[in-house]
Amino acid sequence: MCVLFVSELQRLLREHYCRELESTQYLPTRTDKYCGFRKIYVLPKLVKKDHRRIENKSKEVNGVTVTTYRDIFTHNNDLCRNVFVVGEAGSGKSSFSQHIALLWSEENKAAGAHHQSHDTKFTDIDTIQEFEFVFHVKLRDACDLCDLEEIIRDQLLSRLDTDEIDNANSLVKKVLNTSRCLILADGRDEWSHPETCAPIKCTSEEKKIAPLIHQRSSATVLFTSRPVGFTEFSEHKVDNYLEIEGTQNVQQLGENILNVLNKDNGTKTFDEFEASVKEKGLWDNLSPSPILFIQMICLWHDNHELSKSVSITYASIFNMLIGRAKVEVVTSQNDNLDNKQLQIITDMDNINRNWKQFKELCKLAFKKLFAKDGRSAVVFSNRDCKDDLKTFAVKCGILTEKKSKSVSSNSHHLSFQHKTFQEFLASVHLSLHDDLLATDIEPRYHDYYGYYGARTALERIFVFICALNGNTAQKMSEYLKKLDTEDYQRLISKGFREALNAGNTNIELACPCTIEIVNPSGTDMQDYIGWTEKNQSNITDVKLTKYKQNMDSLFSFLQTLPQLKIIHLVYMELDIKLQLPSSVTTIVLAIVIVTRGDFLRHLTQLQTVILVSMDLEHLQLQLPSSVTEIDLEEVKLTNGDFLRHLTQLKTVRLSSMDLGDLLLQLPSSVTTIFLGEVKLTRGDCLHHVTQLQTVRLSNIDLGDILLQLPSSVTVIDLYKVKMTNGDFLRHVTQLQTVTLSNIDLGDLLLQLPSSVTDIDLYKVKLTNGDFLRHLTQLQTVRLSSMDLGDLLLQLPSSVIDISLDEVKLTRGDCLHHLSQLQTVKLSYIDLGEFRMQLPSSVTGIGLYKVKLTNGDFLRHLTQLQTVKLECMDLGDLRLQLPSSVTAIELVKVTVRRWDFLHHLTQLQKVKQSCMDLGDLQLPPSVTRVKLNKLTGSVEAMLRLAESLEQTTHDVECSVIKCSISPVDQIKRVNERLQQSTCLKLRHPFKVDSETIDSVSFTLYKCKNKQSRR
Secondary structure: OOOOOHHHHHHHHHHHHHHHHOEEOOOOOOOOOOEEHHHHOOOEEEEEEOHHHOOOOOOOOOOEEOOOHHHHHEEOOEEOOEEEEEOOOOOOHHHHHHHHHHHHHOOOHHHHHHHOOOOOOOOOOHHHHOOOEEEEEEHHHOOOOOEHHHHHHHHOHHHOOOOOHHHHHHHHHHHHHHOOEEEEEEOHHHOOOOOOOOOOOOOOOHHHOOOEOOOOOOOEEEEEEOHHHHHHHOOOOOOEEEEEEEEOOHHHHHHHHHHHHHHHOOOOOHHHHHHHHHHOOOHHHHOOOHHHHHHHHHHHHOOOOOOOOHHHHHHHHHHHHHHHHOOOOOOOHHHHOHHHHOHHHOOOHHHHHOHHHHHHHHHHHHHHHOOOOOOOOOOEEHHHOOHHHHHHHHHHOOEEEEEOOOOOOOOEEEEEOOHHHHHHHHHHHHHHOOOHHHHHHHHHHHHHOOOHHHHHHHHHHHHHHHHHOHHHHHHHHHHHOOOOHHHHHHHHHHHHHHHHHOOOOOOOOOOOOEEEEEOOOHHHHHHHHHHHHHHHHHOOEEEEEOOOOOHHHHHHHHHOOOOOOEEEEEEEEEOOOOOOOOOOOEEEEEEEEEOOOOOOOOOOOOOEEEEEEEEOOOOOOOOOOOOOEEEEEEEEOOOOOOOOOOOOOOEEEEEEEEEEOOOOOOOOOOOEEEEEEEEEOOOOOOOOOOOOOEEEEEEEEEEOOOOOOOOOOOEEEEEEEEEOOOOOOOOOOOOOEEEEEEEEEEOOOOOOOOOOOEEEEEEEEEOOOOOOOOOOOOOEEEEEEEEEEOOOOOOOOOOOEEEEEEEEEOOOOOOOOOOOOOEEEEEOOEOOOOOOOOOOOOOEEEEEOOEOOOOOOOOOOOOOOEEEEEEEEEEOOOOOOOOOOOEEEEEEEEEOOOOOOOOOOOOOEEEEEOOEOOOOOOOOOOOEEEEEOOEEEHHHHHHHHHHHHOOOOOEEEEEEEEEEEOHHHHHHHHHHHHHOOOEEEEEEEEEOOOOOOEEEEEEEEOOOHHHHO
């Protein structure tokens, strides 16, 4: 029998990708047109972010724009194991994975260069070619499998043009373990774990998250996902997290599409399209969303009138799809009675002629979008759609029908052409049946809002409904009050604006505290005034963009808002003094042209002034002395003393400015200053600010400038600051807190004053380890994302608290000399074979995603009291803790040996969350147990009850939403607790009615039962 060689398998895969991925139905409104993928495709804008810092909105939340393929697949110069490309529906995630597979399929660099014709920044094609194998799979077709190796065999190998399938299977198993492989797993959010799976393959934690790859494999896996798919993965190892933020080159994408459309009919240009869209005020909404951008170009090319309403745009797309398909279905007059409720639909002739079928599609869209099991929301089978409806929808291009890429299944699956199509259709159904708000939406409201992706889908539906049916929108807005305040204000204003754009002026939404008015006509302003009339006392914030109406009318409107605090003016021209209510304390001016400098001076109650992208070179800006905070971003100045008279000014922020030789004269009252991307040539610009306490510098090149700070400064934060002088902080004798981020100190010896008590180093490169040794008052040290290598960081013995996050270590004795150290936190650290030596003074330790091979490194800590382990796999390792421990918390920890707790004779508190209950063995000293969202067997729960009965103290145990199996024996646990002579239920035994296997209860044991009663 012939043996399939590596080179042959590579050739077959390349041919498969060129055959299957090159031709695409890329224009969503032209279902009859196919074109070459490379004629259309333009790379997305990818931004690499630290996924752990997204939630707390840290300084790196904006991320770094990706400019090479190497940025995607490597982290700290190491090849990644898991890469996530995350984006909203329609952002281009699937196209990106398709692009990578096609790029690899080019065997020579010349062909690759042709493929890269529009990749203006991604020129390192060699990075992709370095992968010996690329496996491209669709996870939506793999919901019956949970092993990536099996998915590859099922979707790829069986479809290759070869008779050597068995050889190919064994060869793939080999190359995944020995070769440099890339697995493109497209659509993590469209995958759900099969109901049955061999337990040897999936742990309880893995099975809810993503198809697994064997630990022995060295492959890189790139998952694409909407945010809803990523949130479940956030506690697992993510090497690189990238978000798609629109398209790299919007103009190139538009020209590519028009080139394809113009071949059939027309000579239209992108400049004409851009001008038309900007005239309608739609450009800002289009550029981040490629799918909506492409749809709009198709509508415009077909001479459809463009609307400011997104809802009308989608309705027009459906109307065009149905009309172009030339389907005619006779609809009786009775079928059309309910479409009169939807104002924007009444003018859509093609939809109305096929209203019955359109309405059925809307019902299907709603049913699948809000499916209770969540498994069918994106992809569903033919069985869910009647044959005549399927024929209609597929012919129109509203639904797509595809044969499953799984060879093990002969089924065809259906999906809406795009998720946003499904959301609009679901909105139509909900507008016609608002009783579904109470029956289908409200009961599961918190499920939807528990993660970002579902939340944004529900918010988009609300905006659609505001244009479709004002009564339904008003009812839905009541549910939205449960949102965070800021989100609620933004969404209500967005919904009202969409209603006005769609002509739905009779809508009655509860007026929020914040209203946004964008490019209003005179009629729009009257509608806004009418909307706010009943709720004037609620409004505290008004945002006006591109206001070109009468200013006196605007001032009169603002004067009616007695609680107005903040006003934003964007893209406007001002040549008069602003007449604002006396209640206004904050004003934001962005891209505003002013012709007089005193337009704010009379506002004596003003406290905060924010100016963005303004030219003040020829103006003497006069501000009232009441101002306490000022923020200038991209502001041009030639006069540096306009702030000097502000005797109450406390906070100053300057961003993206070139001060040159200008001496910005600040009053001595300033206590906080932030300089971001500011060019300086003078070092004495802050020396005279004698009350200054906090200084933050970001993206600044100090060069040889000796920045002179007053001795009053207590906090300094340096982010991406370049400096050649290391002693500019030495004289700041009251300095206590120092934060350094993304700084290469190299051989520079940074000299800090001995007063420093707290230091935080993030992504700091060091070659000198003793620059902290002299800080005799230093107590807290935090190191993050650093490679210390063999460097011995010499810390003073005064340190009591240390945190190491993603720090590479090769020495275990770096902390041993800290005789006063009390608290240690380690995160994302591979301790490997070396033993971390901690001083015996440590009383608390936290380990998060720490890899251990030595379980006794904590045993000698005789004063240790508190231990927390999170997201760790202890495997068969027996963690040896000292008997002094009194409290332990385990979160998402895999444990096979549970006897490590039994010898802890002083242990009082045990807490476990989101893991396997296992064979928990509690020592008799325990007084408090809390078990949250665990999985376990009935037998394990019975053993826990027995263990609690053997305790020697009063004890309370809370069990919260723990999944117990088998389900039919759960009652045994309740019976056992009821029969116990010493355990009593404080809160009754409760089984969740939806999940069936989830139980909750609280019990206690009291030695003196009579007194407890």
